[in-house]
Amino acid sequence: MAEVDELSKPMFAGLSDVSISGDIPVEGEINVPVGTPSHDDEYSTLDEPVKDTILRDLKAVGKKFVHVMYPKKSSTLLRDWDLWGPLLLCVTLALMLQGGSVDSKEDGGPQFAEVFVIIWFGSVIITLNSKLLGGTISFFQSLCVLGYCIMPLTVAMVVCRLVLLGGSGMVSFIVRLIVVTASFSWSTFASTAFLADSQPSNRKALVVYPVFLFYFVIGWMILTFSPSA
Amino acid sequence: MASPDDLKFQEFDEATDLLLADPGASTLSMSGSSRTAPAGATGDIKLDMSDDEGQEESSELLRGEKQTSGFWTFEYYQSFFNVDTMQVLDRVKGSVMPLPGRNFIKHTLQSSPDLYGPFWICVTLVFSLAISGNLSTLLNSLRSPHYHYRPQFHRVTIAAVVIFLYAWLVPLGVWGFLTWRQREERQQSGYSFLETVCVYGYSLFIYIPTSVLWILPFEWLRWLLILVAMVISGSVLVLTFWPVVRDDTKVTAFATVATIVVLHALLSIGCKMYFFQTATRTPVPTLAPNHTAAILTNKTH
DSSP states (O other): OHHHHHHHHHHHHHHTTOOOOTTSOOOSOOOOOOSOSOOHHHHTTTSSOHHHHHHHHHHHHHHHHHHHHSOOSOOHHHHTOOSHHHHHHHHHHHHHHHTSOOSOSTTOOOOHHHHHHHHHHHHHHHHHHHHHTTOOSOHHHHHHHHHHTTHHHHHHHHHHHHHHHTOOSHHHHHHHHHHHHHHHHHHHHHHHHHHGGGSOGGGHHHHHHHHHHHHHHHHHHHHTOOOOO | OHHHHHHHHHHHHHHHHHHHHOTTOOOOOOTTTOOSOHHHHHHHHHHHHHHHHHHHHHHHHHTTOOOOOOTTSHHHHHGGGOOOHHHHHHHHHHHHSOOTTOOIIIIIITTOOOSHHHHHHHHHHHHHHHHHHHHHHHHHHTTSTTOOOOOOTHHHHHHHHHHHHHHHHHHHHHHHHHHHHHHHHTOSOOOOHHHHHHHHHHHGGGHHHHHHHTTSOOHHHHHHHHHHHHHHHHHHHHHHHHHHHTTSOHHHHHHHHHHHHHHHHHHHHHHHHHHSOOTTSOOOGGGHHHHHHHHHHHHHO
């Protein structure tokens, strides 16, 4: 026992001199409990009523809509990305663009599948383009931003349909042109505010141009929508 | 008694030293002495492989060689998009202003082709053709009182197929032919496939403003625009490919250059005739599908 004490004393004495310098990398995570400890509902969302689950997701989607309408430099859209909002907007837009020119397949407006493909394929291609140019935004974050920024154009589509109810002459065309141009610039500006920060500064224009083209094509589809006679 | 313990201790030391040197390296789970979970190890191993490839790639670049990462990695495709805004604008300017003696590939591209320009120029051209064609049909038909506007969205699909086929198959054919001749005749090095695609892509840029100007319903203006665009983009292509074929036999050289020019002309004339129909016929909507079918059959003859 005495021997063990003699052996252990120098070891413990040496240990008291040990100090960890700052530049030795230490692996592992440090979890600091933040906020209230009552996060039991995180683990028991199975027990809550379905209405709560749906409302929580709808509230998250609604909050992001507000962020798109007032594009400030907040990172909520990027941090908590989801694809519900873009899906909702895309389906609404495609359904509303569908109602025209049902008399002949040829020479008509875009079909539902064409609008869907253009929006999703276009978003994927723009995301790939920005990643290939060296962007730091992730794939789904970029899809989320591009999808949510279609919202001004969807609002413009609703307005155009209402205007078309009142007739389709020159005045209604000019009104529609102004509305679509304003919402297209709003969409481009909002998505650029989120996307351009993730690019090196000498390539920003290379990333913004495809976004501009994308919303221009969608705006064109909205502007040229004509209901069946 | 102490030796197996000593060996175990040294292994652990080596591992920590290695980890200090390269924190991103994977750690294999050996019997009992490791801290990483097996599932994490497989994930780390995957990351490690791509890291190694990245390190290999950067060290080879330092040695001055071209990258050799496989075509299944993301970095391979990233190397084709290594351009800045000013570089793209310079290349577009070089394609619009061909000067004799200025080989587009050697001078403007400086043998570092990119895929950004060709791809987005083709996409823009597709949409500008479809939209301008639609606008010109609208202008033609404003005179008829019973006209009901039609968006003609199927033209986008047709334009996309035509332009992308031209921008990828024709360079493939030209490159294949030139490489075959070069191997046969043992001439100077030709161009790589990517450089050929790049030249063709940038040469299509002049058609974007041309297609917008084609909206104006003057037939003489449209043909004049075709002539100007053909001269500019055709000379870009000729100036690029002439130095490679001129060492060949006269017949082959002239035939190659003539084929390039003729294909380019066919593209522009075909686009003009399909998307921008003349105002001489009375635009009745029910006749429109038959007329476009007639134009298509005329083209195939």
